[in-house]
Amino acid sequence: MDRPFIFINSAMSADGKISTWQRKQVRISGAIDFDRVDRLRCGSDAIMVGIGTVLADDPSLTVKSVQRKIERKEKGFDENPVRVIIDSQARTPIDADIFKKGEGRRIVVVSSSAPSENVKALRRKAMVIIAGESRVDLPDAMEQLYLLGINRLMVEGGATLNWAMLSSGLVDEIYTFVGNVIIGGQVAPTLVDGEGFKDTSTLPLELISAEKIEQGILLKWKVLNFQ
Ligand SMILES: NC(=O)C1=CN([C@@H]2O[C@H](COP(=O)(O)OP(=O)(O)OC[C@H]3O[C@@H](n4cnc5c(N)ncnc54)[C@H](OP(=O)(O)O)[C@@H]3O)[C@@H](O)[C@H]2O)C=CC1
Ligand SMILES: Nc1nc(O)c(N)c(N[C@@H]2O[C@H](COP(=O)(O)O)[C@@H](O)[C@H]2O)n1
Numbered sequence: 001m002d003r004p005f006i007f008i009n010s011a012m013s014a015d016g017k018i019s020t021w022q023r024k025q026v027r028i029s030g031a032i033d034f035d036r037v038d039r040l041r042c043g044s045d046a047i048m049v050g051i052g053t054v055l056a057d058d059p060s061l062t063v064k065s066v067q068r069k070i071e072r073k074e075k076g077f078d079e080n081p082v083r084v085i086i087d088s089q090a091r092t093p094i095d096a097d098i099f100k101k102g103e104g105r106r107i108v109v110v111s112s113s114a115p116s117e118n119v120k121a122l123r124r125k126a127m128v129i130i131a132g133e134s135r136v137d138l139p140d141a142m143e144q145l146y147l148l149g150i151n152r153l154m155v156e157g158g159a160t161l162n163w164a165m166l167s168s169g170l171v172d173e174i175y176t177f178v179g180n181v182i183i184g185g186q187v188a189p190t191l192v193d194g195e196g197f198k199d200t201s202t203l204p205l206e207l208i209s210a211e212k213i214e215q216g217i218l219l220k221w222k223v224l225n226f227q
Contacts, residue, residue: 008156008165009154010162018191023052026183047084048156049086050086051086051088059097083105084145090108090122099125110130173220174223178217205221205223206222
């Protein structure tokens, strides 16, 4: 199957949480890491999140640096990479910041069971593509994104989408900034949630690098997907 190069980027607390038990966004990293994330966004063809993240955080997923936006324009790209939402039932609010902020294309990936009135409303804001019957079929979605010209895809969470992508063998690398805070909470989302692997199965990783940034550490991992 042809698909883009796919990496996850996430900020997590020292105890592995990516937000609070109420799914409220918290500041985990500082200015230097936010700038690193901005550089990653700028260098990607698309940035993808799950509907859970849209509903919890209402992110814009835009490139923030004016200079980087100019550089993208000079290369003939939109200021922002394509913004992609994985949303089986087309629940994305039509006034979401992803639609309101910044120029560039938006794609909502829905399943064929998404209510048609929701899909119709979203088509006024974004390109809507269909993959899967009751839930978005991620391998199919990745192939469709590739055919639309997306070669480098950045996944910005959340926990459920990270699991689904990793457990489907769709992730090449993971970048985690581990910040100097504890969030705690049994139900607070972690880097990877979902149902977890069966028995003692695990997904092996290879460490690419570990770099201290301010009071945290940036870990880069290669995912050793099973062939
Ligand atoms: N610190 C950080 O770097 C980041 C933190 N976050 C945090 O993560 C949390 C959100 O994570 P979470 O609630 O897990 O939501 P996600 O963003 O992971 O979205 C999950 C949803 O995606 C939809 N989906 C569609 N197809 C699939 C599929 N094949 N497999 C799995 N899911 C699918 C499902 O909804 P449906 O069935 O309706 O389609 C599912 O509930 C927030 O609290 C946010 O603050 C988010 C991003 C970055
Ligand atoms: N890298 C990083 N560090 C933190 O400390 C964070 N809290 C996050 N959060 C995620 O970034 C998204 C916001 O994007 P926009 O600023 O709206 O473009 C959002 O989804 C957060 O969960 N990331």
